[in-house]
Amino acid sequence: MKTVKVTGTPDKAVEKPANPVQEREDEAQPLFPPESLQPLKGLLYLGRLSKNVTVAGHDFHVSTLTTGQQMRVGEIIKRYTDTVAIDVAYKAATVAAAVDIVDGEQIYQPYDMTDNSEFDKKFLIVTQWYPFIIDELFQVVLDLDSTVKEHVKRLKK
Numbered sequence: 001m002k003t004v005k006v007t008g009t010p011d012k013a014v015e016k017p018a019n020p021v022q023e024r025e026d027e028a029q030p031l032f033p034p035e036s037l038q039p040l041k042g043l044l045y046l047g048r049l050s051k052n053v054t055v056a057g058h059d060f061h062v063s064t065l066t067t068g069q070q071m072r073v074g075e076i077i078k079r080y081t082d083t084v085a086i087d088v089a090y091k092a093a094t095v096a097a098a099v100d101i102v103d104g105e106q107i108y109q110p111y112d113m114t115d116n117s118e119f120d121k122k123f124l125i126v127t128q129w130y131p132f133i134i135d136e137l138f139q140v141v142l143d144l145d146s147t148v149k150e151h152v153k154r155l156k157k
Contacts, residue, residue, distance in 0.1 A: 032151060047152075049144050055136045061101035062140045064148055069097040072119050088131070091138040096126040098141045 036045035050063035065073070073093040080089035097119065100106060108121045126134065 047148050062098050064144045065097050092127050095134050095137045096122040
């Protein structure tokens, strides 16, 4: 890991990562989950990739989005259409859908599994984060999507 020295006396100098996003490659999933090979049910897993990354000292579990999650992103950003905040809202909503665990804890734990407001609550939490965090995590989501496309191309051969 490349680091940069930060202010402080020489005996108390603190080292921080030069890049705020650190991929923990040992935890990245290079292929789709084995469940993706199951007949019919495998379609629920085909395209699912996730990885753990560290942004500015905090650990995030980031996954690709399902079609349903992408549709929820569209629903939640609808109120920002035709405003200057549409791009920010899109990134925040995408990150809210893609990130479920931060520093070992779930962002939001629903009361029950039928709680449809879970995404709305996660979105509200994520919108309290500063833009650089959302930008970095959004890029991780884009990178995961690119990896999915590469894997699918290999499956076609």
